[in-house]
Amino acid sequence: MSADDSALVRFHSGVATDSDGRRIGDILGWDDADLERVHDYIQWLFPLPERSAFNPDAPVLTPADIAAFRQRAELHASLHAAFTRLLAFYGFAERRNEGRLEIVRTAEFSQKARNWLRPGNHNLLRISRILRALTLLGLKDEAHAFLAALEALHAEAGDRFGPVALSYWRRAVR
Numbered sequence: 001m002s003a004d005d006s007a008l009v010r011f012h013s014g015v016a017t018d019s020d021g022r023r024i025g026d027i028l029g030w031d032d033a034d035l036e037r038v039h040d041y042i043q044w045l046f047p048l049p050e051r052s053a054f055n056p057d058a059p060v061l062t063p064a065d066i067a068a069f070r071q072r073a074e075l076h077a078s079l080h081a082a083f084t085r086l087l088a089f090y091g092f093a094e095r096r097n098e099g100r101l102e103i104v105r106t107a108e109f110s111q112k113a114r115n116w117l118r119p120g121n122h123n124l125l126r127i128s129r130i131l132r133a134l135t136l137l138g139l140k141d142e143a144h145a146f147l148a149a150l151e152a153l154h155a156e157a158g159d160r161f162g163p164v165a166l167s168y169w170r171r172a173v174r
Contacts, residue, residue, distance in 0.1 A: 008047055008059040009068050012078040018044045019057035024078060028085045035089050036115055042126050045082040046133035061136065069137035079137055083146075086130060090116060090123070092149060094142075101141050103149035117153075117160045124165045131172035143173045 010016035017023055020040065027041050035041075043058030047065065052058045059065075069075045087093060091109035095102045106112075116123035127150070134143035147169055154166050 004064075005068070006059065006062065006065055008044070008061065008065055009075065011044055011059075012069075012075050014074075014078070024082070028081055032089050032112070032115070035086070036123075039122070042129060045086070046079075046126075046130045048129060048132060048136070061133075066136055076138060079134070079139060080142070083130065083134060083139065083142055086126075087146070090127075092146070094145070101145045103142075103145045105149070117157065119161060121161075124161055128165075128168045128172050131169055135173050140173070147173050 005013070007016060011018055011024055014024055018027075018041065022041065024045070027045065030038075040055045040058070043052045043055045047059055047061040049061045051060050069079060084094065087103065088106070089112065091106050091112035092103050093106050095104045127146075131143050131147060134140070134146070150169055151166065154161065154163075158166075
């Protein structure tokens with residue numbers, strides 16, 4: 001830890017809270033109902049360089065933050081833990097196949113998809129944020145693997161989210 005670390009870096013390091021007094025471990029321990037019901041945590045888990053229109057108290061990702069996430073193992077691990085938790089919320093999991101990372105649907109996918117896989121659902125925006133934050137902060141392999149899983153889903157169920165969402169997701173990993 002450095003005295004110059006931002007609130008975001010301190011939060012992801014587990015030594016500080018978000019603007020509502022929650023620690024990252026608390027949020028990652030929430031059940032799916034809380035992850036769906038509460039809307040002001042996603043900007044802390046997956047920060048972006050633009051101010052959030054939905055959470056004015058959320059931090060804005062700076063170049064120093066990006067460098068810290070790319071260089072520091074504990075921040076990399078924290079971001080990965082947040083990604084893993086949100087994958088589970090959506091009904092996905094990571095799997096290694098011959099050394100290559102894949103995002104696969106879990107046995108609970110159908111049940112969990114009922115909560116988010118429909119046109120206009122706010123989780124479609126959350127996924128855009130997740131993909132872009134992963135890409136910016138050094139988890140590009142995870143972002144690309146998640147995008148591949150979403151593209152496969154779109155091929156099967158494109159009526160549940162249209163080409164606009166898919167185009168945002170593709171742009172987020174560039």
